[in-house]
Amino acid sequence: MSELRDLYQQVILDHHRKPRNCYVMSCATRTADGHNPLCGDTVKVYLRISDGRIEEISFQGSGCAICTASTSLMTESVKGKTVAETTQLFRTFHDMLTGVAAEQGLDLGKLMVFEGVREYPVRVKCATLAWHTLKAALDNSGSPASTESSSSTA
Amino acid sequence: MIPATAATALDFARVRADFPALDQEVHGRPLVYLDSAATTQKPTAVLEAIDNFYRRDCANVHRGVHTLSQRATVAYESARTAVKEHLGARDSREIVFTRGTTEAINLVAASFVRPRLGAGDEVLISAMEHHSNIVPWQLLCAERGANLRVIPIDDRGDVILEEYERLLSERTRIVGITWVSNALGTVNPIREMIATAHSRGIPVLVDGAQAVPHLAVDVVELDCDFLAFSGHKAYGPTGIGALYGKRAHLLEMPPYQGGGDMILSVSFERTVYQEPPHRFEAGTPNIAGAIGLAAALSYLEGLGAEAVADHERRLLDEATRKVLEVPGARLIGSARHRAGALSFVLDGIHPHDIGTILDAEGVAVRAGHHCAQPVMKRYGVSATVRASFGVYNSSDDIEALVRGLHTAREVFS
Numbered sequence: 001m002s003e004l005r006d007l008y009q010q011v012i013l014d015h016h017r018k019p020r021n022c023y024v025m026s027c028a029t030r031t032a033d034g035h036n037p038l039c040g041d042t043v044k045v046y047l048r049i050s051d052g053r054i055e056e057i058s059f060q061g062s063g064c065a066i067c068t069a070s071t072s073l074m075t076e077s078v079k080g081k082t083v084a085e086t087t088q089l090f091r092t093f094h095d096m097l098t099g100v101a102a103e104q105g106l107d108l109g110k111l112m113v114f115e116g117v118r119e120y121p122v123r124v125k126c127a128t129l130a131w132h133t134l135k136a137a138l139d140n141s142g143s144p145a146s147t148e149s150s151s152s153t154a
Numbered sequence: 155m156i157p158a159t160a161a162t163a164l165d166f167a168r169v170r171a172d173f174p175a176l177d178q179e180v181h182g183r184p185l186v187y188l189d190s191a192a193t194t195q196k197p198t199a200v201l202e203a204i205d206n207f208y209r210r211d212c213a214n215v216h217r218g219v220h221t222l223s224q225r226a227t228v229a230y231e232s233a234r235t236a237v238k239e240h241l242g243a244r245d246s247r248e249i250v251f252t253r254g255t256t257e258a259i260n261l262v263a264a265s266f267v268r269p270r271l272g273a274g275d276e277v278l279i280s281a282m283e284h285h286s287n288i289v290p291w292q293l294l295c296a297e298r299g300a301n302l303r304v305i306p307i308d309d310r311g312d313v314i315l316e317e318y319e320r321l322l323s324e325r326t327r328i329v330g331i332t333w334v335s336n337a338l339g340t341v342n343p344i345r346e347m348i349a350t351a352h353s354r355g356i357p358v359l360v361d362g363a364q365a366v367p368h369l370a371v372d373v374v375e376l377d378c379d380f381l382a383f384s385g386h387k388a389y390g391p392t393g394i395g396a397l398y399g400k401r402a403h404l405l406e407m408p409p410y411q412g413g414g415d416m417i418l419s420v421s422f423e424r425t426v427y428q429e430p431p432h433r434f435e436a437g438t439p440n441i442a443g444a445i446g447l448a449a450a451l452s453y454l455e456g457l458g459a460e461a462v463a464d465h466e467r468r469l470l471d472e473a474t475r476k477v478l479e480v481p482g483a484r485l486i487g488s489a490r491h492r493a494g495a496l497s498f499v500l501d502g503i504h505p506h507d508i509g510t511i512l513d514a515e516g517v518a519v520r521a522g523h524h525c526a527q528p529v530m531k532r533y534g535v536s537a538t539v540r541a542s543f544g545v546y547n548s549s550d551d552i553e554a555l556v557r558g559l560h561t562a563r564e565v566f567s
Contacts, residue, residue, distance in 0.1 A: 003181075004514050008507070008565050039506050040523050040536035062536055064504035065566070120510060 006116035007123075008065065015069035020076055021058045034061075034133030034145040036125055041067045045133045053082050057134075064126055066117060071130035073110055083138055090131045097124045164457060164465045170546045172197040172453075183516030186554040191336050191364060191495045191542030192520050193386045196450070200390060203449035207442045214438055216415055230441050233448035234431070237396050240451040241381065242372035245401055250431040251444050254395035255363040256286040258382030259330070261397055261434060262359050263290040265407040266380070267328050273299035276325040278356075280305040280313050280342070281532055282335040285525045287361045291330060300327075307532065311338040311487035318347060322354055329358045333365035337526040337540070338487030339470070339495040341369075348378055357403070363387055363395075367544070368466055368493045370459035373398050385443065389544075390450035394443030397434075404430035411436040454545075462545055463493075469543045470496060473552045477541070480559045486538045495542035497524075500559065503566050505537040511565055512539075512558040519555070 025046035034043045043061030047054060057075045061068070078086045085106075092106045099118055117127045125147040136145035170176060173195045178185050187195060207229065213222035215230045231246070238246045252258040267277065277291045281304050288302075295302045303326070305318045313331075322329070329351045333344050348358045357379035365371065367388040373381050380403070384395040399407075409416055409427055413436030418426040427433045454462065473496050477483050482501030500508060509521030520540040523530045530536060541555055 004511055004561075004565050007510070013566065038522065040527070040530065041506075042536070064506035066507070067504075123506070123510060126506065 003119075007120060009113045009116065011073075011110065011113045012065060012069040015072040016065040019059075019068055019072040021072065021079075022060065023058045024060055025056060025058045027056075028058075030137045030140055032133050032137035032145055034129050034136070034147075036063075036067075036129050036147040038125070038148065039064070041126065041129055043067070043071055043130055043133050045071075045130065045137050047134075047137050049083070049138075052084075054078050054080065054086060059130065063129070066114075066123055066126040067129055070114060070127040073113070074130045074134065077109065077111055078134070086134070086138065090135060093131060094128060097127055164461050164545060166465075166548060169457065170548075172199070173546050174198060174201070176546055180516040180518070181514050186515075186517040186551045188541040188543065188547065188551060188555060189518045189520050190367070190544035190547075191387070191524075191540065193392065194367060194389045194544050195546065196391065196446075197389055197453050199453050200446045200449045204391060204442045204446045207445050215441055216432070226441055229445050230439065233444035236448035236451055237398075240366075240371065240455065241396075241398050242374050243398055244374060247429070247431055248398055248401050248404065250397040250399065250404070250434045251439055252382070252395050252397050252434075253393055253440070254384035254386070255361060255382045256290075256384075258380075258395055258397035259287055259359065259361065260290045261410045262328075262380050262382070262399070263294045265410045265434070266357075266399075266403060268294060268298070269408070271295075271298045271300050271327050274325060275300045275327050276303050276323060277301075277328055277330065278303045278305065278318075278321055278326050279330045280318075280332065281307045282311065282313070282338055282340060282526065282529050283330070283332055284336050284361065284363070285527070286363075287330050287332060288528070301325075304528075305331075307340075307529075311335065311340045311489040313340075313342055313347075315343070315346075319350060322351060322356060326351075326354075326356050329356055330361065331358065332361040332363075334368065334493050335487070335489075335526075335529070336364050336495065337524040337529045337538070338489060338497055339492035340487060340489035341365075341491040341493050343491075344378070345376055348376060352377065364494055367454075369463060379403055385447035385450060388447075388450055389453060390447035391443050394440045394447045396447070399430075401430070404434075407434075409436070410434050413437045415439070457545060465545060466494065466543050466547075469547055469549075469552065470494070472549060473541060473543070473555070476552055476556050477559065480556060481563065483559070486533050486535060495540055497538040497540045499535055499538055500562065503562055505539045507566070508539050508559070508562050511562040512555070515554065515558040515561060517551075517554050517558045 028046035029049050030047040041063030046058045048056040059071050114127050117123050132145040175195045211225040213226040215227040234246050234249045237249045303321050305313050334341050351358045359380040360378045362381045362383040366383040381398040386392040416433050416436040486497040505521040522537050
């Protein structure tokens with residue numbers, strides 16, 4: 001039970017139950033869809049970017065507690081940040097989850113609640129789906145983000 | 155076919171001791187394995203059969219006059235006879251070894267259906283198929299300009315037979331239907347469905363992946379044209395399975411893959427192929443796998459089909475009852491006749507989170523879409539928790555599952 005509490009911390013459960021910034025943004029300047037084909041989690045990220053800065057961010061989607069809480073906390077963390085700062089934050093977050101010692105990592109703040117996910121390698125993708133989707137929106141690639149690479153359908 | 159011996163109850167303690175992998179701890183808890191629909195654990199008899207082959211008889215088959223090659227050939231072809239017996243087929247030449255169900259279905263799609271599928275023709279499957287009985291047909295239909303039609307299922311998870319009859323058309327070239335659904339546990343009335351298709355001259359392929367481990371099979375009685383199954387879901391090794399095909403069909407089918415072992419003679423001008431089944435087994439086959447599969451089927455027959463079915467029916471009933479007592483639990487699939495697996499969701503807790511929490515308690519279940527995304531869509535869920543059963547499971551395992559579900563509710567309270 002205590003190990004499970006390291007994974008399912010109160011902050012995570014709180015954001016799972018009451019996700020922040022969870023709405024459709026009608027004035028979004030960028031959007032992207034994310035999908036984890038292995039478990040069916042989906043997320044859509046909406047951005048309003050002005051002068052290289054994320055003025056507003058929101059999301060819609062369905063997923064497990066880790067995925068939903070990660071998306072919710074991500075929106076709080078990157079709101080007001082520049083695109084460059086956001087990219088750097090994702091790198092630091094990803095390094096923490098995969099156990100890579102970050103050399104010049106940023107302060108992850110609240111995102112540290114996901115540290116326990118490192119002990120559950122199959123769940124790392126649940127915590128990073130939102131970030132991959134955010135990155136796709138920032139890159140404005142137009143193609144949906146996926147935790148797996150994909151080819152065309154039959 | 156498994157002989158219908160008197161239904162003696164399984165000697166549970168002995169059965170469990172036959173599976174060495176079950177005797178271990180996971181996260182400090184005794185392993186409770188409830189994921190047999192994904193793959194079963196293997197009894198010692200299977201491990202020993204494979205080990206013996208590699209230690210004593212390892213040689214290539216169908217070539218070489220030396221003793222080991224002869225032993226390997228006899229063992230491999232005896233395994234084919236064992237599969238034939240288990241399925242109740244008339245002729246060993248109706249059994250083609252494949253990598254598993256997926257390859258068997260692809261073989262039928264490529265060699266049997268492709269030559270008879272024209273633009274505008276139809277392939278008919280059901281809404282509860284595993285991706286392995288969807289995607290090969292999609293690929294083929296796209297290539298031939300044909301259409302994939304889908305028999306709908308009702309809220310309980312049964313195929314709607316009236317719709318099935320309506321969908322069987324003059325353009326239908328094959329029906330591909332699962333006997334037992336891996337995601338819902340539904341047992342389809344395939345005998346009736348086969349008879350209906352045959353009354354219109356349409357052949358039927360049965361996906362038997364989830365049926366062979368749980369039910370007595372008799373392909374002659376079913377009168378199916380093809381039946382595909384995997385060894386690893388029936389206590390055998392991975393990478394081996396078989397296709398049963400009626401002799402008349404196999405004889406008219408062109409090769410699936412080209413290579414060694416499937417030919418009579420080769421020159422650059424002309425190659426003469428072997429007769430079935432060897433025509434469809436290009437390259438050195440999975441000899442050890444076939445031998446392991448034969449040992450697995452022999453093990454199942456030793457337990458008795460009725461005893462196995464009875465044991466698993468009681469487990470499924472008990473698990474259904476007890477899981478539904480957990481507040482917020484909802485069954486996904488409540489067909490009239492089910493076997494092997496129980497799919498469910500808990501209000502407010504995603505199946506993935508349940509899977510992780512159960513694993514921490516040593517309980518292995520599958521959480522996800524079970525390679526049946528259209529089924530998940532039908533029920534408006536992205537995933538379910540699936541507990542599936544084998545001959546080695548007991549009431550204790552179900553209690554561990556239910557305890558784990560209560561822990562999940564506690565974590566999320």
